[in-house]
Amino acid sequence: MSTQAEFLPTVQALVQCYQAFELDSAAHIRALGLTPPQFDIIATLGNTRGMTATVLGEKTLITKGTLTGVVDRLVARGWVERAAHDSDRRCQIVRLTPSGEALFAQAFPAHMAHLAARFAGVSAADHARWQATLHELEQLFKQEAA
Secondary structure, three states: OOOHHHHHHHHHHHHHHHHHHHHHHHHHHHHOOOOHHHHHHHHHHOOOOOEEHHHHHHHHOOOHHHHHHHHHHHHHOOOEEEEEOOOOOOOEEEEEOHHHHHHHHHHHHHHHHHHHHHOOOOOHHHHHHHHHHHHHHHHHHHHHHO
């Protein structure tokens, strides 16, 4: 059984790692002229025919209230549009406009290149080890939710 003295440094290291990643990633996204939630929506809609707001919210983990405001701002900028759903008149599909597709084609590869530069020189073995450890930690938190 873990004591607080044993697990607290792990929690701190996990939070500090996530915060460092988020700060670096967000700074680059802002340099591209987007907010992190805007980038998340553009990246999620890229290479798709669009999706309902419910699905978009699930894929981005942006809450419904926040999602509506971000989508509204993206619509105002001409990057996203709402269209009627083919089979359910109660739903709308959120999709990229041609201008949004062009933004995705520029911003997504630029951000992936930024992240790739951060991981330059990291071995495949290190990636595998980190992924296994993170998945193991994830399972600790999922076992109670099931």
